Every structure is written in C-alpha cells, then in structure tokens.
Amino acid sequence: MQIGKKQFDVETHTHTYVMGILNITPDSFSDGGKYNDMDHALQHVEQMIADGMDILDIGGESTRPGYQLLSNQEEIERVVPIIEEMKRHFDIPVSLDTYKGEVAEAGIAAGIDLVNDIWGLKYDAVMAQVIAKSGLPCCLMHNRKNTNYRCFMQDVAADLAETIQIAEKAGIADDKIILDPGVGFAKSYEQNLQVINNLDSLHVFGYPLLLGTSRKSVIGLTLDVPVTERVEGTIATSVLAVIKKCAFVRVHDVKENVRAIRMAEAILQECESKGAYRKNGI
Numbered sequence: 001m002q003i004g005k006k007q008f009d010v011e012t013h014t015h016t017y018v019m020g021i022l023n024i025t026p027d028s029f030s031d032g033g034k035y036n037d038m039d040h041a042l043q044h045v046e047q048m049i050a051d052g053m054d055i056l057d058i059g060g061e062s063t064r065p066g067y068q069l070l071s072n073q074e075e076i077e078r079v080v081p082i083i084e085e086m087k088r089h090f091d092i093p094v095s096l097d098t099y100k101g102e103v104a105e106a107g108i109a110a111g112i113d114l115v116n117d118i119w120g121l122k123y124d125a126v127m128a129q130v131i132a133k134s135g136l137p138c139c140l141m142h143n144r145k146n147t148n149y150r151c152f153m154q155d156v157a158a159d160l161a162e163t164i165q166i167a168e169k170a171g172i173a174d175d176k177i178i179l180d181p182g183v184g185f186a187k188s189y190e191q192n193l194q195v196i197n198n199l200d201s202l203h204v205f206g207y208p209l210l211l212g213t214s215r216k217s218v219i220g221l222t223l224d225v226p227v228t229e230r231v232e233g234t235i236a237t238s239v240l241a242v243i244k245k246c247a248f249v250r251v252h253d254v255k256e257n258v259r260a261i262r263m264a265e266a267i268l269q270e271c272e273s274k275g276a277y278r279k280n281g282i
Helices: 038-050 072-089 101-110 127-134 152-170 189-197 199-205 217-223 231-243 254-279
Strands: 017-023 055-059 094-097 114-117 138-141 177-180 248-251
Touching: 017 038, 017 254, 038 072, 055 072, 072 094, 072 101, 094 101, 101 114, 101 127, 114 127, 127 152, 138 152, 152 177, 152 189, 152 199, 189 199, 189 217, 189 231, 217 231, 231 248, 231 254, 248 254
Parallel strands: 017 055, 017 248, 055 094, 094 114, 114 138, 138 177
Antiparallel strands: none
8 A cells, every 4th residue: 555655565464554643732632732833743753753653643633532623724724734844854654634524635735645534434525535536545434423333343344334335436446445443432441342352353344454542541441540651551452453463553652562563573473484384394
C-alpha cells in the first residue's frame, strides 16, 4: 500500500507499522492542549519520527466521550496550518483524523496522504466521494450510534461490511482501504476486550487492520490506572496486534511501542524459522 511517498508492506503480515498521534485539541482525553502551538507540535513530531513513527495522524477535534462538536470551519482552521507545516518540515506520510467531508477536502488540499474516518463513511454522506475523488488511502473505523448488539462480533463484521459497500459504491479502490475495529467506540468494557481478542477474525475482509487502543479506558479500567499511566497496557495490546497480524497500531507513546513491536516480531520470526527447519527435517 502506497501512503504518501512510502510503500507499506501490508500483504505479508510480517511487520506492524506505527501511527503516531498528534492532537491539536484543548480537550483531548489524553494530551489535550500540549501541542496546540506550532513549536511544541513540531518538536513533538520530530521526536516521534526519531523514535520510529511511520505515519503521523493529526486530529483537530477530540472524540473522547462527551466531546464538543466543532464546526467544519473551526476544525479546518485548526488542522490546515499544522498539516502544511508538517509537510514543509518532514518527509513522512500525514493522516488526517476527521469524519467530515469538508474538513477532509481542506486537508487534501493542504497535502495529507491518508484520511482517517472514525465513522467509517457513515457520518457525512459526501466523505466517500471526497476520498474516492482524491485517490488517497483511508482508514475506516467501526462505529455506530447505538450499542444494541445481538451477536457482538457478527454485528461488528456486518457494520464493517456496510462501510466497505459504501466505499466500493463511491469508487474507493480495494488497495486504498484500512479497517479499524473501533476500540472505545460504541462498545462496553467487555466488548472492547472481545474485539481486541478477536482481531484476527476481521482478516476475512482481506484489508489491512489498524488497532487503536492507546491510553484508552479499556486499559484504564483493566489496570485501574489514570490516563498518564497506561503505557504498559497499550504496549500489551500492540504486542497482541503483532500476533494478530495487524498492519498498523495508532499510539501516543511511539518509542515504547516501536521497541515492543520489534521485540515481538523478532520472537515470532525466530519461531517461524524454527518451524520451517523442523518441517524440512533440519
């Protein structure tokens, strides 16, 4: 998969790439207000790149529970200057985290390389056409307005199938789609654990998967820790993402997750090579 100038191997399931988070919001659940000014944002991105980040994901509106909805213009005014500066200073693919077609269009004009839609094309009717027209890849997340599941994983799969149908109808190419199971969105604590544990079942669609659990409440509730102490829990889910053959993880703490992923991949590759030797009678 081509994202910006970089080619990502999402076919062999041998590597999990890291998407680093840059929230330019005053009210993000984890790091609201820390990177709102340009200097701090640039410094933070430079550090994430040094730590091994593969894609930068910029968000201008918090999507935490009870978040304040921004107008399209407000969100555009937040994200466009940041996108332009990031593209000017760094040679790294840039994703825009938005579910609004007009904001996505502004981001595309500013130079983004990927659209990350937390509503899986179901919030704004024009979003699918905007993405299709741009020719850019997209990450489409599972989300819904209710939690009335009858059979949880089957319903998640059915919801994602609807998203894929919308994408196909709009003309978004298969090789431009990433799926996100939507941990923390329209799911209970137990359902979040369940969807993480059943990530591999979503490979049935044939698209690369992205797991986004970083510092989320499922970790806080499991470990009984505040948002500032959820690095280890996030790392555990990133290692599971490697085992479940996810192509991407989306995280705040890049260095720690990159190292954990490298370690997990080294162990798995050694196990696979030993298995090959035994199979060949060596």
